[in-house]
Amino acid sequence: MSQRKESGADPVKEDMSKSRQDKFEILIQGLSADLYRYAYWMCRNRVQAEELVQETYLRAWKGIDSLRDADSAKSWLFTIFRREFARQFERRRLDVQEMDDLGELPARQAAHDTSTEAFVLRRALAELPEDYREPLLQQVLGGFSCDEIADTLGISASAVMTRLFRARKQMRDLIGDDARQIKGVAT
Amino acid sequence: MNCLEYRRACLTDPASKNEAFIAHRNECGDCARFADEVGVLDGKLLDAMRVPVPDDLQTRIRLRQVIGEEQSRRVTRPWQFALAASIFLSVALSGFFGYQVYSSNRYVDQLRVAVIEHVKEEPQFLTVQDDSSGQRFGQLLAAFGGELVQDIAPVRLAEVCALRKNYKPIVHTVVSGKTGPVTILYVQGEPVEKVMPFRDQQFSGMLVPAGQGNLAVIGEPDEPLQPLVDKLQQGIVWKI
Missing domain, CATH: 3.30.200.100 (MucB/RseB, C-terminal domain)
Structure with missing residues (x-):
């Protein structure tokens, strides 16, 4: 099952009437890990992901007075990220294929899932077209609803549902292909 | 909701709280198994997405x-x-x-x-x-x-x-x-x-x-x- 976070237990949804620095600190502590992972899967490069997250937070800090509703904090931050990603992508013409450091991931941290299955899943996720990968990331990793994803992406909820359906269908197909290949090599 | 509609909805949002969606799952054993498979896949997918975050x-x-x-x-x-x-x-x-x-x-x-x-x-x-x-x-x-x-x-x-x-x-x-x-x-x-x-x-x-x-x-x-x-x-x- 998709692991959505319960809104009542979300520290980000604490009182947003605090000082600017306190609000910003809540955003950092509550959302920076999710945002980094989202950024990583968008550009598939650790350095670029960190740079994007830092820049996103700087922009969030400058505009934090406009954040009044705690419930919308996450989608607000992710929307800022998407704008920053689009801006930097346009400016630098990032070639994510050249920068892809997906293969380095397992070696970096012992606690990280290094199983063959995890490798196959990551590879399949990386191979998904961006239009499908992004809503899937927002739903599975970010815990967003279809309506929230639609708002963030600026498309209709029905378009989001179509993309999510195709994303999961392609993931199942890709995983099936990879699993068959691995089986073929092993035998 | 029939089985085809259910499976499509399941691949769109496995955690859906839609009443018809939940009712069909409770009535159809095959679709319940399908939903379990999708749920397991999503769980594994979430683990795979959780790449290490830099300490600092x-x-x-x-x-x-x-x-x-x-x-x-x-x-x-x-x-x-x-x-x-x-x-x-x-x-x-x-x-x-x-x-x-x-x-x-x-x-x-x-x-x-x-x-x-x-x-x-x-x-x-x-x-x-x-x-x-x-x-x-x-x-x-x-x-x-x-x-x-x-x-x-x-x-x-x-x-x-x-x-x-x-x-x-x-x-x-x-x-x-x-x-x-x-x-x-x-x-x-x-x-x-x-x-x-x-x-x-x-x-x-x-x-x-x-x-x-x-x-x-x-x-x-x-x-x-x-x-x-x-x-x-x-x-x-x-x-x-």
Whole structure:
């Protein structure tokens, strides 16, 4: 099952009437890990992901007075990220294929899932077209609803549902292909 | 909802709370198994998506915030300075100075407590010996507007940390002193008026105004700190 976070237990949804620095600190502590992972899967490069997250937070800090509703904090931050990603992508013409450091991931941290299955899943996720990968990331990793994803992406909820359906269908197909290949090599 | 519709909906949103969706799952064993498979896949997918997050990501975000604010201040227009100055003068004329003295003393007291607490919270830093720290110390100071022009002392550690007082980033450095490790923290904020000594049962220290903040030099009670303070004042040039 998709692991959505319960809104009542979300520290980000604490009182947003605090000082600017306190609000910003809540955003950092509550959302920076999710945002980094989202950024990583968008550009598939650790350095670029960190740079994007830092820049996103700087922009969030400058505009934090406009954040009044705690419930919308996450989608607000992710929307800022998407704008920053689009801006930097346009400016630098990032070639994510050249920068892809997906293969380095397992070696970096012992606690990280290094199983063959995890490798196959990551590879399949990386191979998904961006239009499908992004809503899937927002739903599975970010815990967003279809309506929230639609708002963030600026498309209709029905378009989001179509993309999510195709994303999961392609993931199942890709995983099936990879699993068959691995089986073929092993035998 | 029939089986085809259910499976399509399941691949769209496996956690859907739609009543018809839930009802079909409860009625159809095949579709329930299908939903379980999709759920398992989503769980594995979430694990695969959870790539390691850099340990110092939050600290770097705070550092970027400080540097970004600093850059914003530098591009402030002259008329904005004039406006700010006139507002300040008006406030000053209405007798604000008395409060300033009170709050300044309170600020210094809070800062003394905060820096000592920070050293006590990071005891492992006192035993680290990282040979690349000298260069890193210079780089971190540069990020906060300081240029290292002379060697201060053998640097054993240089990191960016956050002070619990306000969660703002600070430069946390440990150097070798005469009797043991000496911690040097650079904390941005209102510089103190002059060098101010302080001590508690475990440490003695000095607050030194530096750039747009203060250096807190903290060592064991019998550590001679003044020579190190002199070197810090001579060896770092601050861009104000």
